[in-house]
Amino acid sequence: VISRLYMPYTSDELHHTGWNACSSCYDDPSKTRDKMIMPCLDGDRVYVVDMGVDPREPRLVSECVLLSGGFILLDGHDFEILNNWERGEAVPEFGYDFWYQPRHNIMVSSSWGAPRAWKKGFSLDDVKIGLYGRTLTFWDWTKHTIKQSIDLGPDGLIPLEVRFLHDPDSSQAFVGCALSSTVFRIFKKQAIEKVISVPSKSVEGWALPDMPGLITDILISLDDRFLYFSNWLHGDIRQYDITDTRNPRLVGQIWLGGSFCRDSQVKVIDDKERKDQPKPIILNNGKRLEGGPQMIQLSLDGKRLYVTNSLYSAWDVQFYPDMVKNGSVMLQIDVDTEKGGLSLNKNFLVDFGDEPQGPVLAHEIRYPGGDCTSDIWL
Numbered sequence: 001v002i003s004r005l006y007m008p009y010t011s012d013e014l015h016h017t018g019w020n021a022c023s024s025c026y027d028d029p030s031k032t033r034d035k036m037i038m039p040c041l042d043g044d045r046v047y048v049v050d051m052g053v054d055p056r057e058p059r060l061v062s063e064c065v066l067l068s069g070g071f072i073l074l075d076g077h078d079f080e081i082l083n084n085w086e087r088g089e090a091v092p093e094f095g096y097d098f099w100y101q102p103r104h105n106i107m108v109s110s111s112w113g114a115p116r117a118w119k120k121g122f123s124l125d126d127v128k129i130g131l132y133g134r135t136l137t138f139w140d141w142t143k144h145t146i147k148q149s150i151d152l153g154p155d156g157l158i159p160l161e162v163r164f165l166h167d168p169d170s171s172q173a174f175v176g177c178a179l180s181s182t183v184f185r186i187f188k189k190q191a192i193e194k195v196i197s198v199p200s201k202s203v204e205g206w207a208l209p210d211m212p213g214l215i216t217d218i219l220i221s222l223d224d225r226f227l228y229f230s231n232w233l234h235g236d237i238r239q240y241d242i243t244d245t246r247n248p249r250l251v252g253q254i255w256l257g258g259s260f261c262r263d264s265q266v267k268v269i270d271d272k273e274r275k276d277q278p279k280p281i282i283l284n285n286g287k288r289l290e291g292g293p294q295m296i297q298l299s300l301d302g303k304r305l306y307v308t309n310s311l312y313s314a315w316d317v318q319f320y321p322d323m324v325k326n327g328s329v330m331l332q333i334d335v336d337t338e339k340g341g342l343s344l345n346k347n348f349l350v351d352f353g354d355e356p357q358g359p360v361l362a363h364e365i366r367y368p369g370g371d372c373t374s375d376i377w378l
Contacts, residue, residue, distance in 0.1 A: 001350065005058045007047060012040035013313060016097075017364045020048075020076065023375040024102075033370060035061070037074070041312065042119065046072075048079045055368060069095070071109075087144040094133040099162040100141050102378050104171045106189050107139040110159040121318040124208065127179065132158050136175060138190050148190050155180050155194055161217055161373075162186075165224045165245075168377040172245050174218060176229050181213035183229065185245055195248055196240065198231060202270035203260060207319070211259060211266075216311055217295050219373050221302045226251075226340070230293040232311055233259050233319065235278065237293045237333065239340055251340025254333060257281055257309065258292045259319065283329070284346050287353070290323035291316070297365035298335075298372045305333040305342070310361035327353025328362045 007014065017038045025031035034052025039045075048062035062079045066072055071085035094111035101107075111133025112118065117126040126132060134156045138148045152159060157179035164173040164186075173186040174195075183196035198213035213231030220227050220242070227240045227248060235258015240248035255278040260266040262277045281289035291309035298305050310316050310328040317324050332348035335341070353359040366374070 001355075003057050004356075005049065005060065007060070008063070009043065009045070012043035012045055014038050014047075015041035015312070015363060017366055018374055019366070019370065020079075023370060024378045031076075033368075035079075036366065037079075046074070046079075051368065071095075071098070085144055086139070086146075088146065090146045092135070092137045092146075092149065094135075096133070096160055097162050099164045099173060100139075100376065101164050101168065101171065101173075102141055102376075103168050104189055105141045106147075106171070107141050108162050108164075108173060108175070108186060109137045109139065110162050110175060111135050111137070112158060112160060118312070119314060121314045127157065132179070134159065134177075136162075136184075136186070136192065150190070150192060152177065152180075152184065152192070155182050155197075156184060159184070160215075161219075163218055163220045163227075163373070164376075165220060166222055166372075166375070166377065167224055170224070174220065174227060174242075176215040176218040178214050178216055179212055181215050181231065183215065183218065183227070183248070187245070193246075195246065198234070199272040201234070201260065201268050201272075204267045204269060205265045206259065219296055219298055221298055221337075222300055222372050222375075223302065226302065226335075226337075228296055228298065228305060230296055230307065231258070232292040232294050232309075235259065235261070235292040237296065237305070237307065237342060239335070239342055241340060252336065252342040254342040254344060255281075256293045256307065256331065256344070257289045281344075283349055283351070285349060285351060287326070287351070289329065290326055291320040291328060295363055295365055297367065300367070300369070300371070302337045303335050304345075305335050306365050307331050307333060308362040308365060310363050313361060316361060324361065325359065327351065327355065327359030329353075330362055330365070 019033045020035035021031040021033045036049045038047040050061045073082040096110045096112040098109040113132035117131035156177045159177045181198035185195045200210040214233040216232045218229040227242045239252030261280040293307045330350040332345040
């Protein structure tokens with residue numbers, strides 16, 4: 001850790017972040033990727049952090065408070081709130097992530113759930129009464145209006161991250177559905193099909209009798225060859241060859257903690273994928289790896305996959321209390337980009353349990369020069 005920037009309020013909970021510019025601005029010399037936009041999940045604030053003046057000492061330059069929901073437009077120069085991006089009376093019931101492909105005049109947004117549900121921790125009862133999402137919303141990119149909303153059904157509970165292929169001519173995308181532990185393929189602008197499904201494990205000694213993988217993050221390599229996702233509860237990261245987008249092929253997998261390691265109180269009764277429970281990971285500083293892999297970020301050359309293990313503090317406390325007590329980590333996974341394959345780099349470790357003011361929980365990862373989950377080409 002070479003620098004620390006403390007936010008003014010401790011209860012905001014920084015979650016996803018993004019750059020103020022991306023590769024689509026390549027022909028505009030006035031646009032520079034030098035500010036990080038940092039919305040808060042538990043508060044109404046959006047912070048703007050300067051990363052350009054001194055990349056080794058980020059500084060807070062702006063703060064605004066959101067008074068409404070939806071897609072909020074900020075001025076690209078002074079970051080003042082302009083208005084809502086969407087038009088018309090129709091709005092999705094829930095929101096979360098989005099991605100757009102301008103050449104196809106399409107944007108797709110996903111749906112996590114009602115804040116009053118997920119802020120208190122996860123409850124299956126809230127799913128049953130409709131407080132979590134299962135729809136994808138397709139938008140007209142130029143008109144800013146909804147074209148169609150598609151209910152993914154019970155196989156698409158809690159769709160989170162949306163990832164189009166980076167090829168700007170492609171109309172294909174993937175979305176990871178957390179609770180159903182499935183990945184859907186989007187094609188022909190508004191058609192969908194399920195292409196990956198991670199089976200739940202029958203267990204004893206856990207919160208529920210069936211443990212889902214809980215796909216919480218997915219990404220696509222910059223060359224559009226591989227798709228990666230993390231199973232936060234099961235504890236593994238998977239690498240799929242998506243050369244044939246209709247038939248993703250599993251080519252790499254690595255286990256990094258999770259909820260059913262051999263030394264845990266959880267006993268697996270029926271597992272359709274593994275014959276035994278994974279061993280706990282002991283890091284190079286002698287500590288046991290707590291939690292499960294959550295946010296992932298891939299280097300531009302596709303050879304290094306970075307991972308953190310905090311999802312959201314209320315859920316961290318519920319499912320991985322020892323991680324909250326001891327702090328989370330950031331790890332590096334070495335990637336075989338020829339045949340596929342994932343391996344832990346034992347020489348890299350950022351332990352957020354040793355922070356000056358006590359253990360902290362790490363989430364989003366960003367590259368200074370842009371990355372696989374923030375760059376969109378026109």
